[in-house]
Amino acid sequence: MSLHQRLCDAVNEARIGQTALELVSIPSPTGSTREAIRYFETVYRELGCEITRIDGIKGSPFGTDAPSVAARLRGTSDAPTLQIDGHIDTIPAAHAPASLVNNVLSGRGAADMKGGLAAVIEAARVLRELQVQVPGDLLFTTHGLHEAPTGHGEGLLALINEGLHGAAAVVAEGPVDELAVTGRGMAIFTIEVKTTGRSGHENETPPDTPHPLVAAAEVLRALEAERVRLQRTLRPYVGSETIFFGQLHGGDFYNRFPVEAMIQGTRRYFDDHDVREVREEMEAILARVAEDTGTTITLDFDRIRDGFKVSEDERIVRAFRWSYRALNGKEPPLGAFKSVADVSLLVQAAGIPAVFCGNRGIGAHADREEVDVRELVHQTRMLLGIIVAYFGLET
Secondary structure, three states, X not given: OOHHHHHHHHOOHHHHHHHHHHHXXXXXXXXXXXXXXXXXXXXXXXXXXXXXXXXXXXXXXXHHHOOEEEEEEOOOOOEEEEEEEEEOOEOOOOOOOOEEEOOEEEOOOHHHHHHHHHHHHHHHHHHHHOOOOOOEEXXXXXXXXXXXXXXXXXXXXXXXXXXXXXXXXXXXXXXOOOEEEEEOEEEEEEEEEEOOOOOOEHHHOOOOOOOHHHXXXXXXXXXXXXXXXXXXXXXXXXXXXXXXXXXXXXXXXXXXXXXXEEEEEEEEEOOOOOHHHHHHHHHHHHHHHHHHHOOEEEEEEEEEEOOEEOOOOOHHHHHHHHHHHHHHOOOOOEEEEOOOOOHHHHHHOOOOOEEEOOOOOEOOOOOOOEEEHHHHHHHHHHHHHHHHHHOOOOO
16 A cells, blocks of 8 residues: 555544634634634644744734744655645634534634644644654644735745745645646725815815716726726736726715715736736826826725746646645646735745645635535645655655
8 A cells, every 4th residue: 555545544534623623613813813823833742843933923013913833843854845834814704603513614714724724734643643754844834914904924924034934835725626836916906086175065066176986987997998908918827917896985975075986906917017017007097097087096005915826847736746646536737826825925935836735615705614524634635645745755
């Protein structure tokens, strides 16, 4: 029997479910993840890992309430370190209490991404139980300050800035049935349109007063034209750059002249498109509209993550493909990650190749999050296969 098969057979479904339930039962909204991090530390200390915690993360107002942790399982030689990463924070939205019924885990963070963290913990436990030693270190990392708009990746960046990262990394969320080798960056834009006039009855407002709602409509028209232009440039897997409008607000009464309007949405851009250029392009469009409408238009451009691209020849990519073939009997299709996540930070800030390895959780950020524990079993086996292949324990 192969090593990978022995590892797969040792995965304990009931234990994964219990671990995931315990994690989901600990509230950990972005900015308040200390208790959940403590659970992570305790588990990995029991597995013989060396623990490093970073408190008081630079650039974060949350102080020691949102620490980052690295747990290092030493290898037998100086072979490259493999990092397995996941964020422990959740969106700050109410959810029914955590539950595990008929092998389905439900609760805030079940799909995003405490189920994935439970799979990572199970992989570490299986390796220790079977006394499998690997040539290089395994570095298990977790952190908060992931979920926007409160977090901007400060938790992972704190680890990266301290050199606490691998030579390659796996992020335990994201696609299941494809290998994402690229992804776009994303920024949230907030546009404010203001007039020189004052609020008041429509009949008391001079007819030539610049109207912020009309100007907002012109902003939408101009940005829609830009969106259509962007669609003409396509790249493999990711498609085009995009502009999306999610909110438009203005006015507070049917016959009261409004003094401002707000437009909010997202701007997604290619991995090699500098975010400063992306912002400048939007600012130029807004400046033309402001001049034409006689209004004041300001732009807040909040970068969440830049894009990324990983070569198909990277060792970690080959390891993912090996594991996928071993479990599924076929090659994984290549693709792009449609949202933004921490692979981009590892690629851009740490300068290392990284891949996603997720599960089929349902309802991330929704009123009900859930994941079947069998999905976590499959994810654990994928992670174990990646470890085996990355360190050349099987050919």
